[in-house]
Amino acid sequence: CNQIRIQKPHSPSGVYEIQPTGTSILIKVYCEMRQTDGWIVIQRRSGGVVSFDRGWAQYRHGFGSLxxxxxxxxxxxxxxxxxxxxxxxxxxxxxxYGGGHAFAEYRDFRIRDEGTAYRLHVGTYSGDAGDAIRGAYPGIDQNGAGFSTFDRYNDNCSPCIQGDIAFDSCTDNHGGGWWYSSCGSAALNGDWHSSDNPIFWGSGLHWLTWKPMTYSAKVSRLRGKQD
Incomplete structure (x- = not known):
């Protein structure tokens, strides 16, 4: 998307077909075009119409409307x-839910192959939401974690403890697939909650260096950009 934006500066945001470097495969993505760059939308959450409580195959392939x-x-x-x-x-x-906004950016973002459970790698952090991927406290660093879903666990729970509750997998407790590491401080694929009931302890859209576990974000968006 960023290359499209550079080559054609007036390109609008929308669905584009692109070819990843080193492949012969064309894939469809949503490009969010900004004034100076273009981003591929990886995840968008703004309501409860699309369920993110899905298994490995669907997280591998993708789901929802671009x-x-x-x-x-x-x-x-x-x-x-x-x-x-x-x-x-x-x-x-x-x-x-009050109209507030925060962001986190990570350089050197990569996803490894399926043999590593699509391990996440991120580099230097910047932003005002806090570095939740590396954790609000020691021992829950999600950088380097494999992806987990309800039908494939890679979360290091044996079991995991939250307060006085023990559970066998982070997806059982948080809902939705994610790069869990003893669950961790970042989890944005849980159940979406309406503004009528934003406070709870269970599944939600969590970024614990920004808001506590009792709060679920109203909207989340993950985007990627190649320099």
Whole structure:
């Protein structure tokens, strides 16, 4: 998307067909075009119409509508970021129920192959939402974690403890697939909650260096950009 924006500066936001570097495969993505750059939308959450409580195969392939709430797909993320000569940035945007906004950006964003459970790698953090991927406290670093779903656990729970509650997997407690590491401080694929009931302890859209576990974001968006 960023290359499209550079070559054709007046390109509008929308669905585009692109070819990841080093592949012969064309994939469809939503490009969010800004004044100075273009981003691929990896995840968008803004309501409860699209369920994110899905298994491995669907998280691998992707689901939802590219122009609305969706998950791009782990395999597409891998193809996009696999060329180590290219630098990718991951940006996380979060909105609360009062209209507040926060963001986190990570340089050197990559997703490894399925044999590693699509392991997440991020580099230097910047932003005002806090570095939730590396954790609000020691021992829950999600950088380097594999992806987990309700039918495939890679979360290091044996069991995991939250308060006085023990559970066998983070997806059982948080809902939705994610790069869990003893659950961790970041989890944006849980159940979406309306503004009528934003406070709870269970599944939600969590970024614990921004808001406490009792709060779920109203809107989240994950985007990737190649320099």
């Amino acid at each position: 122009a609305y709430d969706h998950w791009l797909g782990l395999e597409k993320m891998r193809m996009l970021t696999k060329d180590t000569t290219k630098v990718w940035t991951l940006r996380v945007d979060l909105w609360d």
